[in-house]
Amino acid sequence: MAAPSSSSTCSGVMERCIRERVPPLLTDLYQFTMAYAYWRAGRHDEHAVFDLFFRDNPFGGGFSLFAGVHDCLLFLRSFRFADEDVEFLRSVMPPDTDPAFFQFLRCLDCSGVTLHSVPEGTVVFARVPLMEVAGPLAVVQLLETSLLCLVNYASLVCTNAARFRLAAGPKRKLLEMGLRRAQGPDGGLTASRYTHIGETLFHLSGFDLTSNVQAGFLFGIPVAGTMAHSYVTSFTSLEEVWPQTLSAVNGEHNPVDIISLTKGWLSRVCDLLGAEPGKIHEGELAAFLSYAIAYPQNFLPVIDSYSVGCSGILNFCAVALVLCELGYRPVGVRLDSGDLCKQSLDVHRVFRLCSEQFSIPAFDSLIIVGTNNISEESLAEVNSKENAISVVGVGTHLVTCTKQPSLGCVYKLVEVRGRPRMKVSEDPEKSTVPGRKAVYRLIDPEGHPFLDVVCLAVESPPEAGLPLSCYPLGCNHTALSVTPARVTCLRQEVFSKGQVTQPLCSTAETRAKVQRSLQTLHPRHKRLQKPDSYTVALSQKLHNMVKEIQKGSSNNTNFLLAN
Amino acid sequence: MAAPSSSSTCSGVMERCIRERVPPLLTDLYQFTMAYAYWRAGRHDEHAVFDLFFRDNPFGGGFSLFAGVHDCLLFLRSFRFADEDVEFLRSVMPPDTDPAFFQFLRCLDCSGVTLHSVPEGTVVFARVPLMEVAGPLAVVQLLETSLLCLVNYASLVCTNAARFRLAAGPKRKLLEMGLRRAQGPDGGLTASRYTHIGETLFHLSGFDLTSNVQAGFLFGIPVAGTMAHSYVTSFTSLEEVWPQTLSAVNGEHNPVDIISLTKGWLSRVCDLLGAEPGKIHEGELAAFLSYAIAYPQNFLPVIDSYSVGCSGILNFCAVALVLCELGYRPVGVRLDSGDLCKQSLDVHRVFRLCSEQFSIPAFDSLIIVGTNNISEESLAEVNSKENAISVVGVGTHLVTCTKQPSLGCVYKLVEVRGRPRMKVSEDPEKSTVPGRKAVYRLIDPEGHPFLDVVCLAVESPPEAGLPLSCYPLGCNHTALSVTPARVTCLRQEVFSKGQVTQPLCSTAETRAKVQRSLQTLHPRHKRLQKPDSYTVALSQKLHNMVKEIQKGSSNNTNFLLAN
Known part of the structure; x- marks a missing residue:
């Protein structure tokens, strides 16, 4: 049977849960070894900026839904090491590690961290920086694995749900019932939550119902069975x-x-x-x-x-x-x-x-x-x-997202002490885009988004009705001139000085956002098979900066012989 | 760097964790609707038996490793509904549900449940009943989803790790570093734990190291990075x-x-x-x-x-x-x-x-x-x-087990009130094997297991050196006569009267078990591509019972006209 569930979203429960689901040690060891090396070199407090993005839309599709932001915010707010965490780290770090480093860890929190993010449930595309994490180098480095873990699967399964909804058409109700086959209990719960959010066109929900009672309890999703x-x-x-x-x-x-x-x-x-x-x-x-x-x-x-x-x-x-x-x-x-x-x-x-x-x-x-x-x-x-x-x-x-069971979000350093950083890889696909940025979505006269442009943060935003010259990514550096009918800023500040700076949305609000976001996307990008790819471009200024850094990198100062 | 971790397995922490990872509401709603219908009909305390098994080895392979038993035991031990759980259930069940049912739920626990299981880390094969869960009908029905969720992914990822080890050969060390791409934080932690256990031949561990610090903290796995x-x-x-x-x-x-x-x-x-x-x-x-x-x-x-x-x-x-x-x-x-x-x-x-x-x-x-x-x-x-x-x-x-991201363990009713139950499906693959059983592994003179025989629990076990007539599953009912050099009983009682009745193994002990279990398996079943399939058979008596029930089912008493 389908029964309406309690409307409470149990935000307090979720806040308690996040420390249990994502304790600060649930990360890769190398985050700590790097943090120590930074600390040892006195660089731990240098101001650094990381971008979070993925390189390909999952399932061979033309779009993705970004999810997991809410959990990231709860994680940042609660990020702190307990005595037992630090003692364990002491046991796995080399014996000659300076004991003062563990004192330093014990006092760490995210009060110096600022997070700009695309809102939960937004339609997004490959190569757009979805989150910008700024703060003390050692801290923002330590956050990498947890943030990736929280957004990768949430976004993947949310996108999968939207695709299932598109495949099902608008008329049929969809019931999620995957808990027993999920990749662990939390995988099942996360799936119930984000498949419910993965909503689409026609004012119909992604997944209307779940069999998972705990998901009903925590997130107010109607349960059935x-x-x-x-x-x-x-x-x-x-x-x-x-x-x-x-x-x-x-x-x-x-x-x-x-x-x-x-x-x-x-x-x-x-x-x-x-x-x-x-x-x-x-x-x-x-x-x-x-x-x-x-x-x-x-x-x-x-x-x-x-x-x-x-x-x-x-x-x-x-x-x-x-x-x-x-x-x-x-x-x-x-x-x-x-x-x-x-x-x-x-x-x-x-x-x-x-x-x-x-x-x-x-x-x-x-x-x-x-x-x-x-x-x-x-x-x-x-x-x-x-x-x-x-x-x-x-x-x-x-x-379990059988077609592609993981999303490849990465977390790349783009600025240290106000100076842009770039990984100039031999594989151009793996090169990164340096510097602090702003991302704008350009809307055409019919209300469809048609291009996301990544600019330097210091640039003035593109203006509606004015032509803009930009450089589509992956297009051999050919400039493109476009004139948006409307421009929206894609990211917003969501965390600063240890506080969440935007109201945390309820599940229902997030679903509404997903719906609006998918509704305006042109059908050619929503096709499940062979969709038209959406254009993501760099602004003229950002493009120029990339070229300069690439040039500088190949003409590397010959420090070896100079000294 | 690779550093040895604390040897503590933090069993107390894991006991606390299980209620947070697998709260009793983390299940499908239909378990509760069925429990109420049983209760309403006065059948909730009838003694029932369920078998847990899967129908195909994952990854097209010739074997699997069974894992997650440890978590199931902790789950059974802690299974109890809190007031807030029951209140939530009251809000999702129909308004005319008898209030006394919620009183009944509030008092439920697993003190009447007995679990027989293949030990954690044993090599197992498709169609062998791996767990037998016996107890009051309503309770053992309620346990279904949680038990499946706990063993499905653990066994899948453990088996995947063993395959990666076989692919890598014995000489190379393997480092697990998948947390950031896992299906949620718990998926990452579970993966670290069971890939470490997924051990193989040549006295070499499955995955020697993990990048996941929390896995080092909780399970004593050496961490590296x-x-x-x-x-x-x-x-x-x-x-x-x-x-x-x-x-x-x-x-x-x-x-x-x-x-x-x-x-x-x-x-x-x-x-x-x-x-x-x-x-x-x-x-x-x-x-x-x-x-x-x-x-x-x-x-x-x-x-x-x-x-x-x-x-x-x-x-x-x-x-x-x-x-x-x-x-x-x-x-x-x-x-x-x-x-x-x-x-x-x-x-x-x-x-x-x-x-x-x-x-x-x-x-x-x-x-x-x-x-x-x-x-x-x-x-x-x-x-x-x-x-x-x-x-x-x-x-x-x-x-994420890209090749096959889920294992299809199922949980089927095989006995109620001492009478065998069987699902006689139109799809013979989906038919079940009725009754309480014992499972024996037959070993050949070289020490390799060559056949698992599923018998009625009341039968006397096969004896070493004596010929045994049995019926391989999926082989058109042709009898086979085999003579084992040695016989082992595959399952043991691990939970009874609310208590775990076997010592819980440490990670190191479980790894040793996996190693022994895989070591004796003949290479032809371990081949990654096109392995020889291992024979699973029914005893003569069990085979006869299946045939009788099938016959009875097709000659169904004509109750409609008889009364």
């Missing part, structure tokens, strides 16, 4: 049904003997469909009846434990007709194997027959839930073929 | 090096001016290699020097920030030669891009030249660490090609 096959197979005979009576919904009459009532309906259904009563599983009927007695208003059994056509659908109809007779509204059925589209049409036909034959209009609004190892491709197939499935449950492929 | 490219690019000139002196290891002489010493060595290295000093990056040299001053005994820089051949290797040699002159032992270098095998040979050649030219034998034992998006395939390639890499760092492909 009815029964497993084990429930059905646990029954063998009608003798196990108890109580064997049920009152009508209005309570007017005495409780009726539900067993004989059901047998009567089952016999009529068999006659109507020309079914062989001998093939019907009594245990399945007992399970359905028992469930209907417990949930007369939420009856939605799984009907493929034995045979949908020879047993499941007949038992369902019999019990549902009893419920209707007593004034209840059965909800529908779940199919969990075989050709879901074909079966759903068969089942729907039976519903229509019953509705007509027995004059039970409630049978016209019964729903069919389909669950069976659904992937993006099979969901797209469901969307393209005739069927009567109104809710699709998705597990493994959604939460 | 030195520097990122950002450390190198944060330096631009030798002026940033501080202090600019270093004492010899024996402290006999006054600190020496390390800058001029290094320049001298760099000049000699350039002469030796015929390198152009003008192409050397001063910032990189400054970074190396600075690091060497902080870690004179642990010098292992990443040398590909600019150009390995034109800058990185020259700077490394100069600084390492200074360290040798002062009596220290540099450790080696890390390569993180390009053709690792080819580069490692080039680097090794330079080491040999320096060793000969400058009579520095320490240069013969320098190590080369390779890291660059390593997969099982690229690792196998490294193993097959000539190279000088002695440590390989593996991240994304290992922890």
